[in-house]
Amino acid sequence: MRADRVFAYGAAAGLIGDLLLGDPRRGHPVAAFGRAAGAVERVLWRDHRGWGALHTAVCVGGAVGLGAVAQYVVRPSRTASVALTAAATWAVVGGTSLAREARVIGRALEAGDVEAARERLPHLCGRDPQALDADGIARAVVESVAENTSDAVVGALVWGAAGGVPGLLGFRAVNTLDAMVGHKSPRYRRFGWASARLDDLAGWPGARLTAVLAALAGDSPRGAVRAWREDADRHPSPNAGPVEASFAGALGVRLGGTLSYAGRVEHRPVLHQEGRAVALHDIERAVRLSRRVCLLALGAGVAARAFVKGRTA
Numbered sequence: 001m002r003a004d005r006v007f008a009y010g011a012a013a014g015l016i017g018d019l020l021l022g023d024p025r026r027g028h029p030v031a032a033f034g035r036a037a038g039a040v041e042r043v044l045w046r047d048h049r050g051w052g053a054l055h056t057a058v059c060v061g062g063a064v065g066l067g068a069v070a071q072y073v074v075r076p077s078r079t080a081s082v083a084l085t086a087a088a089t090w091a092v093v094g095g096t097s098l099a100r101e102a103r104v105i106g107r108a109l110e111a112g113d114v115e116a117a118r119e120r121l122p123h124l125c126g127r128d129p130q131a132l133d134a135d136g137i138a139r140a141v142v143e144s145v146a147e148n149t150s151d152a153v154v155g156a157l158v159w160g161a162a163g164g165v166p167g168l169l170g171f172r173a174v175n176t177l178d179a180m181v182g183h184k185s186p187r188y189r190r191f192g193w194a195s196a197r198l199d200d201l202a203g204w205p206g207a208r209l210t211a212v213l214a215a216l217a218g219d220s221p222r223g224a225v226r227a228w229r230e231d232a233d234r235h236p237s238p239n240a241g242p243v244e245a246s247f248a249g250a251l252g253v254r255l256g257g258t259l260s261y262a263g264r265v266e267h268r269p270v271l272h273q274e275g276r277a278v279a280l281h282d283i284e285r286a287v288r289l290s291r292r293v294c295l296l297a298l299g300a301g302v303a304a305r306a307f308v309k310g311r312t313a
Helices: 003-021 029-044 049-074 078-092 095-110 114-123 134-181 193-217 221-234 240-251 282-312
Strands: 255-261 264-271
Touching (some): 003 078, 003 134, 029 049, 049 078, 049 134, 049 193, 078 134, 095 114, 095 282, 114 134, 134 255, 134 282, 193 240, 221 240, 221 264, 240 264, 240 282
Antiparallel strands (some): 255 264
16 A cells, blocks of 8 residues: 555544544553653753753654654555554544543633633643633633644644654654753753754644644634734744634634743733634634644645655656
8 A cells, every 4th residue: 555545544543533532541652752751861861952952862763763663564564554553643643632621621611610720721731820810711722722733733744744653753752852841941941952942843844734724724714814924923932823823813813912831921922913802612613623724634644645655656
């Protein structure tokens, strides 16, 4: 079976698996990678960029190497190749868990239980929930759905289309490492520098594709494109900026502004200034837009891989 068909069938099956099963409550492969990366960190940690770069190379290289070996072993069998791609896709994408967490918070807000929503918010993002009222929580959820559509699904599909199973595992390894050590705390300001920069590079194509697809799939394509063009570069993240701006324009809402992380207040620029404030019902709208974007991303990845295969045949 051609490699493009293996990816098409396997990635589709993996997304269906995520839709039906979500993430496993125990024994998640990403959690296992996190434990392994933590063990490597305990051996290599130094307050130095070079040691951090070595940590990144060992962890990401190990994930990519494991994927390459597994893909080579199953290559003679079409069924096994599709099954491996499906398993890898299911393991690295998190669209169902993203939607589930967003909706749990939305239901708590609908019931007027702001405290329950605050307790649940850390499952979705790193905001300080005690600093947020109901409207602030709703805005945080919409922003997290937008950003994680790229990080948890579209980015993985882009690298899966480009590199098969090694691409899928490599992208998730990079993304996970950034969450673990890529922040600017005293411990990781230098050690996590390489992981953060690599995550910016790996996330670049998926973020732009997410922004394009949000514009195509949203209620206001023109508003999404305008917000992306005018506001994305003002965001401190080179990848979250295009995604959140495009989602804001597509949904007709304002995102960004003042937020708090572990007591540290940040004043971020407002994205799509002419939009209205985020309302409770926008959580469900954002989840549905995220779903459409993910399905379109699968189609785009399959089409791109088939086109490249056809040109090289």
